[in-house]
Amino acid sequence: MILCSNPRAQYLSYKDEIDSSIQQVLSKGEFIFGGNVHSFEEEFCEYIGTKYAVSVGSGTDALCLALRSLKLGPGDEVIAPSHTATATIAAIATVGATPVLVDSDPIYHTIDPLAVSQAISSKTKAVIVVHIYGQPVDMDRIISIVRQKNLKLIEDCAQATGATYNNRRVGSMGDLGCFSFYPTKNLGALGDGGSIVTSNSILADQLRKLRQYGWDKNRVSQITGYNSRLDEIQAAVLRVKLKYLDRDNAKRVALAKTYERELNHLPLEAVSLRQKCSHVYHLYVLSVERRNDLVAHLKSNDIVAGIHYPVPTHLMPAYVQGSKPTLYLPNAERIAKKVVSLPIYPELAESDQYRVINALKDFF
Numbered sequence: 508m509i510l511c512s513n514p515r516a517q518y519l520s521y522k523d524e525i526d527s528s529i530q531q532v533l534s535k536g537e538f539i540f541g542g543n544v545h546s547f548e549e550e551f552c553e554y555i556g557t558k559y560a561v562s563v564g565s566g567t568d569a570l571c572l573a574l575r576s577l578k579l580g581p582g583d584e585v586i587a588p589s590h591t592a593t594a595t596i597a598a599i600a601t602v603g604a605t606p607v608l609v610d611s612d613p614i615y616h617t618i619d620p621l622a623v624s625q626a627i628s629s630k631t632k633a634v635i636v637v638h639i640y641g642q643p644v645d646m647d648r649i650i651s652i653v654r655q656k657n658l659k660l661i662e663d664c665a666q667a668t669g670a671t672y673n674n675r676r677v678g679s680m681g682d683l684g685c686f687s688f689y690p691t692k693n694l695g696a697l698g699d700g701g702s703i704v705t706s707n708s709i710l711a712d713q714l715r716k717l718r719q720y721g722w723d724k725n726r727v728s729q730i731t732g733y734n735s736r737l738d739e740i741q742a743a744v745l746r747v748k749l750k751y752l753d754r755d756n757a758k759r760v761a762l763a764k765t766y767e768r769e770l771n772h773l774p775l776e777a778v779s780l781r782q783k784c785s786h787v788y789h790l791y792v793l794s795v796e797r798r799n800d801l802v803a804h805l806k807s808n809d810i811v812a813g814i815h816y817p818v819p820t821h822l823m824p825a826y827v828q829g830s831k832p833t834l835y836l837p838n839a840e841r842i843a844k845k846v847v848s849l850p851i852y853p854e855l856a857e858s859d860q861y862r863v864i865n866a867l868k869d870f871f
Contacts, residue, residue: 800870810850
């Protein structure tokens with residue numbers, strides 16, 4: 508069976524180092540907020556290019572705490588793309604703010620800057636951009652918009668750890684950058700985990716309080732907070748994997764180039780590559796007619812394809828404004844009907860990739 512993603516294969520790639528790092532944690536007996544968490548935060552913010560990194564329990568928590576650190580809540584609007592993982596929008600709703608969902612660019616599938624500009628109201632306080640599939644958003648245009656309107660900017664980097672825009676890592680260009688370390692991600696733990704990066708010392712201090720009951724150094728709650736902590740074992744695993752992230756991302760890029768070369772004559776529409784960007788291919792996404800038939804054909808050949816994502820968030824019952832959908836976002840709806848994600852991960856063998864390629868050729 509060829510999986511769409513395979514975190515077990517990555518564990519096996521670094522098994523000796525990972526097992527050793529876990530054993531050291533177990534032997535030391537320091538499981539929460541120990542040396543590995545502190546070291547990982549230092550190493551991660553240095554890698555991203557920010558002054559601070561605050562680790563938390565998940566990527567969703569990262570988004571929630573980022574919004575809370577900006578003091579956003581009821582009565583505030585936050586603009587975000589409808590075409591994204593549900594976590595992006597769930598975080599906005601969780602803190603009590605109102606998600607304002609906008610359309611995506613039809614070529615790159617990232618948030619449409621023009622749609623962002625048109626959605627701004629007197630209640631708008633922030634914009635969340637999503638570097639979807641591993642490709643950065645058009646940050647020049649987005650930054651221009653938020654600066655002109657004096658809005659806060661959060662980067663959802665869950666799918667794009669290591670990607671760059673104009674030679675800057677994603678996560679380093681907004682007020683806050685949020686990351687997920689879910690096992691399938693480019694930098695994945697062996698369980699849940701996340702981080703928020705920033706170069707703002709006030710926000711970093713606020714985030715450290717928020718992740719643990721609002722405590723100060725004396726464990727006195729100065730604000731209401733959460734329990735959202737990256738544990739020592741996950742931090743130790745991430746420290747091992749972070750050393751190899753650029754190498755693993757390069758393998759993803761090589762796999763993507765092979766797909767592009769071998770499939771370019773088929774009736775498939777690849778997502779275009781934005782200039783000035785490095786795409787890290789968390790997902791390799793195509794648009795295709797008869798998508799469900801294709802997925803079934805691949806399954807019959809023991810190949811698991813993904814669909815990211817089959818329902819735009821603005822059409823999900825939890826986020827529909829009123830009793831029935833009234834918002835029409837044509838690009839997001841068209842994308843949702845056609846996208847399919849092919850298997851891609853650093854350990855994908857050449858022979859397995861060509862099995863996927865040949866199955867696609869057989870289908871057409």
